[in-house]
Amino acid sequence: MTMALPHSRTRELPLGRRIVERPEVGAAIGVIVLWVFFAIIGGSDGFLTTRGIASYLNIAAQVGIVGTTVTLLLIAGEFDLSIGSMVGFSGMIIALGTTQAGMPLWLALLCALAFAVLYGYAVGMLVVRWNIPSFIVTLAGLFLLRGATIGFSRSIAQQPYIGGVKNAIGTDPLQYLFAGKLWESLDVGFLWWIGLVIVGAIVLTKTKFGNWIFAVGGSPSAARASGIPVARVKIILFIAVSVSGVLLAAIQVLSLGSADSFRGQGKEFEAAITAVIGGTSLSGGTGSIIGTAIGALTLGIVRQGLFFAGVDYDWYQAILGLLLLLAVIINQFARRNVSKS
Amino acid sequence: MKITRSVIGLAAGALLSASGLAAHAEDKQLYIIGVFHADVSNSFSSVVKKGVEQAGKDLNVKVEFVGPDKFDVVQEGQLIEAAIAKKPDGLFVSLADCDALKPMVQQAIDAGIPVMSFNSGASCFKQVGSLVHVAEDGLEAGNGAGERLVALGAKNVICLNHEVGNAILEDRCNGIKAAVEKAGGKVSIVPTSLADPSVTKGAIESAFLKDPTIDAIGGEWGGGPSPAVIDQTLTELNLQGKVIVSYFDPGLDTLPMIKEGKIAFETSQVPFNQGYLPVEFLAAYLRYGVLPGGPTGVVSNGGFFIDKTNVDKITDLVKGGIY
Known part of the structure; x- marks a missing residue:
């Protein structure tokens, strides 16, 4: 079991060495470099204003919420490609529930939550009991949920776009848990993200369950041999990912007041990208929640930074791709050099 | 006599300075940002973008035209919020989802930025706070x-x-x-x-x-x-x-x-106009305070048929990237 633990915990190293060898250090250097870069070229155009800062923190928060749970799942050696579709589908449950079925908000949220738990459980069972790769199960889930989002909304409301959620829920105070502004133009979702990151980081690094996650992803057979309930760990993580999708859906639907069949599209890749930028391995066994948070921040800063810098949007995607690659290269380079010295 | 002369002089001075002001207002470069609900480089939106850029050149306006990399209302809203932080003189947005984008448009209006809309949103642009809507119905x-x-x-x-x-x-x-x-x-x-x-x-x-x-x-x-x-x-x-x-x-x-x-x-739906007209209308509103569209606020810009009778002419325009 000890061999599956991150090695910084297996023997006592000097403090400085322990800090620089953490996977998130390189990512932090990468994000700082990018931030300074955009502060210089876009600073006079609003990148440094409170509204500008809020705009990339909001993006980081949205992708970070699902990125956090996806990271735990990646460390345990599994994928979830259906998280984006889950955001779309559970958002549709909330919107249809409140506007069409006349449910109170808490009931609609509970329905979405119940569905997510069931879905996560089902995916987990297919993966651990039937040994179907999670890549395939959740790829099927990606299409299934996206298609169901269109199908249900069209058959119930005659269109795959549901508006008027704010009218339907009126002044229900529960909505302010998910929607509204924290400060200036910073969304409430930011607080959820920070909360999730703290909880996720503590669970991963300070609890027995966290050790199990590393062990399961590092070597499932060794983990099983040492008595770790591999199946249970994975199923719980699949459920956690789905539930975080409901959280993001609730934030989006309640702050925007609508749902459509495109919501969440691409989030499955964004979540994985932020995890990888933050030093999480796609092959399982290593990773960091703080790293993913930094990865989410990187994505937000690059995405909005390009806008503040006034980049011609014909080149937006190309430059976005290049900068994300650059962030990872800085990350690798910094880690190698800092740990050498 | 003396008084009359000075009155005339004053009036002339006022007129001069008024015309001077007007010329100044026209000369001052404006800054206008357009936000679309999908990518701005497909065969439709790139023509809209051409219209935006042409209007910028013709009317002395610094223009930017941006959008998410695929149809994405959430990201469009985030771009509008960021656009407000850039403090433009005017903003025009496609209202692919009025419920979702209303708060962002309101933030812009609260920040003193006039907003017009184009493309999507004919049924709801008024409630959202857009002054004029240029689009196909x-x-x-x-x-x-x-x-x-x-x-x-x-x-x-x-x-x-x-x-x-x-x-x-x-x-x-x-x-x-x-x-x-x-x-x-x-x-x-x-x-x-x-x-x-x-x-x-x-x-x-x-x-x-x-x-x-x-x-x-x-x-x-x-x-x-x-x-x-x-x-x-x-x-x-x-x-x-x-x-x-x-x-x-x-x-x-x-x-x-x-x-x-x-x-x-x-x-x-004549996409070139959907880019050109919002810039022109915003510039006219910012400089002279005038609004088109009458009481409805709609400038209808679609429903134009292309068939055998006019296809040659349109083909030339498309090849020039302006249709």
Whole structure:
């Protein structure tokens, strides 16, 4: 079991060495470099204003919420490609529930939550009991949920776009848990993200369950041999990912007041990208929640930074791709050099 | 006498300074940002962008035209919030989802930035706070296309939709449906895919397999990848010339097909104007305080038919990137 633990915990190293060898250090250097870069070229155009800062923190928060749970799942050696579709589908449950079925908000949220738990459980069972790769199960889930989002909304409301959620829920105070502004133009979702990151980081690094996650992803057979309930760990993580999708859906639907069949599209890749930028391995066994948070921040800063810098949007995607690659290269380079010295 | 002279002098001075002010107001460069709901580089939005850029050149306005990398209302809202932070003189946005974008538009108005809208959002731009809406009315344009299909003899139409969920595409199909059903015909909606031609091909094949009496196709975007796929599928099914084909918004692929008679007509929403006009209207509003559109605030800009009679002229414009 000890061999599956991150090695910084297996023997006592000097403090400085322990800090620089953490996977998130390189990512932090990468994000700082990018931030300074955009502060210089876009600073006079609003990148440094409170509204500008809020705009990339909001993006980081949205992708970070699902990125956090996806990271735990990646460390345990599994994928979830259906998280984006889950955001779309559970958002549709909330919107249809409140506007069409006349449910109170808490009931609609509970329905979405119940569905997510069931879905996560089902995916987990297919993966651990039937040994179907999670890549395939959740790829099927990606299409299934996206298609169901269109199908249900069209058959119930005659269109795959549901508006008027704010009218339907009126002044229900529960909505302010998910929607509204924290400060200036910073969304409430930011607080959820920070909360999730703290909880996720503590669970991963300070609890027995966290050790199990590393062990399961590092070597499932060794983990099983040492008595770790591999199946249970994975199923719980699949459920956690789905539930975080409901959280993001609730934030989006309640702050925007609508749902459509495109919501969440691409989030499955964004979540994985932020995890990888933050030093999480796609092959399982290593990773960091703080790293993913930094990865989410990187994505937000690059995405909005390009806008503040006034980049011609014909080149937006190309430059976005290049900068994300650059962030990872800085990350690798910094880690190698800092740990050498 | 002395007094009169000084009065005249004052008046003249006032006039001079007023005209000087006016000239100054005109000279001052404005800064206007446009935010679209999808990527700004596809064959439709890149023409809108051309319109935006041309208006910027003509009217001494610094312009920016941005959008998410794919249809994404959440990201569009985030771009609007960021746009406000850049402190432009004016903002114009496509309202693909009024409920979702209203808070962002309100933030802009609260920050003292006038907002106009274009493309999507004809039914709700007023509630959102947009001053003027420049767009095709999807329902109206669909209705027009439907009436024209009926006049050509269509009784059983499939309306193709590549972005199920996008309001204007839904409106077009609903417009076609209303017109065709009014004439006693029938319309069914078939989802297609921009990303995957095989999905489009399969959808059309199975539609004809299920119902061989289908005699017309409407709704689909002519500038996208679907027309080539549809053309090939119709040839394979031996239906070329037996089905009336119509599209919305032309592409370079489809214009020759109009000439050959494979496509009966296309309904255009004149994208160049959708970029040019909001910049022009905002500049006029910022400089002189005037607004077009009358009491409705709508500047209708769609429902323009392209057929054999005008296809040559339009082809030249498309080749120049301004149609």
